[in-house]
Amino acid sequence: MYKLIALDIDGTLLNSEKKITSDVFNSIQEAKKNGAKVVLSTGRPLPGVTPLLKQLNLTDEGDYVICFNGAVVQEVKSEKVISNIEMTYDDFKTIYKIVKELDTKVHINTPTNVITPHDEPSKYTVLEAELNQIPIVYKSEDEIDDSITFCKIMIIDDPEKLEEILQVLPKEIYDNYTVVRSAPFFLEFLNKAANKGTALQALCKNIDIPIEKTIAVGDEENDQHMIKLAGLGVAMGNARDSIKDIASYITKTNNEHGVAHVIDKFILNK
Incomplete structure (x- = not known):
């Protein structure tokens, strides 16, 4: 069973109206209830992703977020920094x-x-x-x-x-x-050392989850590193062709609850 799913936000978690569909919300809640880690992986800083974390109930102790395209990994509740790779x-x-x-x-x-x-x-x-x-x-x-x-x-x-x-x-x-x-x-x-893939590796090492037990889902070029490194790399149906080319699996689009489809199939085994 996959133990962690890393989700890009725009074009992946959110539909074209910048909303989380009820299907995606419900699947994320069920995945968390079943013990899977759901990690938002984004180019945004923590303030920019906090409203979504609250909406998805991903603010408990043991919930994590990847910010700045992998430059920062934090525990959400304490804001403790797990990994921080800055520029100069x-x-x-x-x-x-x-x-x-x-x-x-x-x-x-x-x-x-x-x-x-x-x-x-x-x-x-x-x-x-x-x-x-x-x-x-x-x-x-x-x-x-x-x-x-x-x-x-x-x-x-x-x-x-x-x-x-x-x-x-x-x-x-x-x-x-x-x-x-x-x-x-x-x-x-x-x-050079910062991307969503190295961030996912750092998080997995910190919480003792094998990278092979992870799923990464995205649609844009900044998702390529985590899609390549995860145990299961997933491209959205609306992803760039270059992302689909490197993915192990292509799910439905963000307007067709693509994230819910991945969770249901590979984590909840529906």
Whole structure:
């Protein structure tokens, strides 16, 4: 029996209306009742995922969450950090140099806010702040320094512009960072050691669950690492083709209760 299921949020747990369907809710409750760990694995910080954790009753002692695309793993109730893999000010300088050369925009995710060096924040920075219920803080380039906790750095722009940027990013950027696209307008840079897969490994080691006894479900490129590493890697029916290609199983779409289908089939054995 699988003992843990890691779930991406947008495009996976949530349907296209950004809601948890009753089928998905009920399956998660039954899985938890049967002793399985249900772990939300997201690019969001803890404040951005807390409302969903409360809605799903995943706030008890022994409930865990993976935040910032794997940079942080926490116990929900105590907020105790199990794993924390940060970036540095030097990383920001490297990425910001590229941002200026390519005439795009950037922001920094910290545990409590999103920092922008732009006088006029990108509409995608505003979206990030609204999604995660965190404030936007303006800091000029000169005000950004190593006193900041850099959880991740994001280039944000229109999807077409990000496609162009992906084609011209220097090879050393891919060599030195985990680079993932979590949405068509979000290009994320993390510490090379940080991704949803290494976070899942760290959590499993901490709570003594073999990685072979885990399921990971997702739809986007930032889910690829945990889908590859889990005992059962699952792509949503609405996932990118590149994610379907690496998955062991393809479930129904997020509008067809795809997460409930996985839980019912592989955890509840219905």
